[in-house]
Amino acid sequence: MxxxxxxxxxxxxxxxxxxxxxxxxxxxxxxxxxxxxxxxxxxxxxxxxxxxxxxxxxxxxxxxxxxxxxxxxxxxxxxxxxxxxxxxxxxxxxxxxxxxxxxxxxxxxxxxxxxxxxxxxxxxxxxxxxxxxxxxxxxxxxxxxxxxxxxxxxxxxxxxxxxxxxxLSAPNRGGVDGASTETPVPFRDVLRDARFRVACLANFAQGWSSFGVRSALVPVLVVEVLRGPSSWTGVLFAAAAVTQTLALAPASRFVDVVGRRPAVIASFAVAGVTLAAVAFTQDVWTLGVLLCLYGVATAFMGTAPPALVGDAAGARSGRPVAVFSMCSDVGAIAAPLVAGFLVDRVSYAAAFGSAGALLAVAAAAGLWLPKALAPAVSERVAGQEA
Missing domain, CATH: 1.20.1250.20 (MFS general substrate transporter like domains)
Structure with a gap:
């Protein structure tokens, strides 16, 4: 709400x-x-x-x-x-x-x-x-x-x-806002956890690509390269948002049931290829398809990394969440400046390619995530053993 x-x-x-x-x-x-x-x-x-x-x-x-x-x-x-x-x-x-x-x-x-x-x-x-x-x-x-x-x-x-x-529930039972009474994981231990480091890298890549390169350059690409009216940008972004919304439920279930690791690797790889290809589109229909595919990938990208932070930091995770959030903000602030410079000095392909490369790095980093059972599966197995 x-x-x-x-x-x-x-x-x-x-x-x-x-x-x-x-x-x-x-x-x-x-x-x-x-x-x-x-x-x-x-x-x-x-x-x-x-x-x-x-x-x-x-x-x-x-x-x-x-x-x-x-x-x-x-x-x-x-x-x-x-x-x-x-x-x-x-x-x-x-x-x-x-x-x-x-x-x-x-x-x-x-x-x-x-x-x-x-x-x-x-x-x-x-x-x-x-x-x-x-x-x-x-x-x-x-x-x-x-x-x-x-x-x-x-x-x-x-x-x-x-x-x-x-x-919202008032504080009770000694936990932070009643959320949990578990002992906080020391922040230095969270920083050493591969799950947290991969999540931060992934969030930086997403901030750079989604909030930086895509938001800053797609409107210009539509008007200056495809020679379309600026209203097309709103329609394209709306279609991508609808696609992302429809994909959220199956994507988040996949992350819980199948696992964080495959979700990170696959979604960031698909997003990297898709966003890099945007620079080579010749018509608005192809651009729309690519942005919708990117929207589907974003449904996975928006759920798997935060879940990794929760897995690494536990319930009382204020400082880890703050660092995780900052990674996205840094990407969103720096990307429009760098992408604009690349468009002016090199090409659109270089600007969108920077986003694609960072997303590919995040996908590769997902290979270092532990090959454990998905949380939903491990909880079910633990319940059966009990």
Whole structure:
């Protein structure tokens, strides 16, 4: 529920934010700075969020983070000038880090290993459905005013925050937010675990490819290479999102029942080949098929690495989840800059190839994961032996 309300509001704001920033009379570089400020402050805040979760618990940090984003979004709609908008978006990034890290930590702690990937997939489904509904509502609200989406975003976040305050279980039984009473795995031991290292590398590759190269270059590719209207980008991304949503349930079940290792190796290999091939498309239909295939792979890529973090760190995993989240943020921040440089100096093939190469490295790293029984299978075997 929280994920859905957060993403509905986020999807409402994203289409109008660049236009709103331009209304202050700034150039495109400063418009980009507003977009980057959110991700940059997420990255800066993440290391502290892990510590904060250890002190206050996931429930408190989650709800506080959501309310921070709500307040900053409402104030952004009232911003008097560009510097105020920039600062408020940065504050929103801090709240976003608090929410996303504590929510994933709570989710990993509340689920047994045998159903962990399915829980993650269900949670991400809320994000995807909300993200698909948001832009349509944002277009309608933008006809009212450029600031209306920000107030709508604040309202949806307030609902999400209230859900966190009143519907999540309060702390009890000595565990963090009642999620678990198991002894935390020392962070140094988590860092030594191959499962955690592979998960971090995979998340960096996904941040680079999905949030960086794909989001930054596909819209330009559609307009400048395929000579299509910019509206095609929205249709293509929507089709890929629908495909990813439909694939989430079978993908997450595969990760739980068949195993994390084959899911990581196969999905990152397919994603690498698919994204590298995007640069060579000659028509929008081929591009659409490739993006939908990438969406299917993303359903596996979005569930297997977080499940590996839960397997390695256990239930009380605030700091490991924070580091895992930072890997994606670093990729998402660096990729648009590097990809843009490669397009300007080399070619689209080099830019998309950088993403394909990183995804291939992540797939190869999956070979170092332990060849153990899938969590769901091992739990069933243990139950039969008992």
């Amino acid at each position: 929280i994920a859905f309300f957060v993403m509905v509001g986020f999807g409402v704001v994203v289409p109008v934010l660049p236009v709103y920033a331009r209304s202050f009379g700034v150039d495109h570089t400063l418009v980009g700075a507003v977009l980057s400020a959110f991700a940059l402050m997420r990255l800066v805040a993440s290391p502290f969020v892990g510590r904060l979760i250890d002190l206050a618990g996931e429930r408190v940090v989650l709800s506080t983070g959501v309310f921070v984003v709500a307040a900053s979004s409402a104030l952004a709609g009232l911003a008097a000038d560009y510097p105020q908008l920039l600062i408020l978006r940065g504050v929103g990034g801090i709240g976003s880090a608090m929410f996303t890290i504590s929510a994933m930590t709570l989710l990993l702690g509340a689920t047994a290993p045998g159903v962990r990937a399915r829980a993650i997939g269900f949670y991400q489904g809320g994000f995807l459905i909300g993200g698909m509904a948001g832009p349509a509502l944002g277009g309608l609200l933008a006809t009212v005013s450029l600031t209306a989406p920000f107030f709508f975003y604040a309202a949806t976040l307030a609902v999400a925050g209230l859900v966190g305050v009143f519907l």
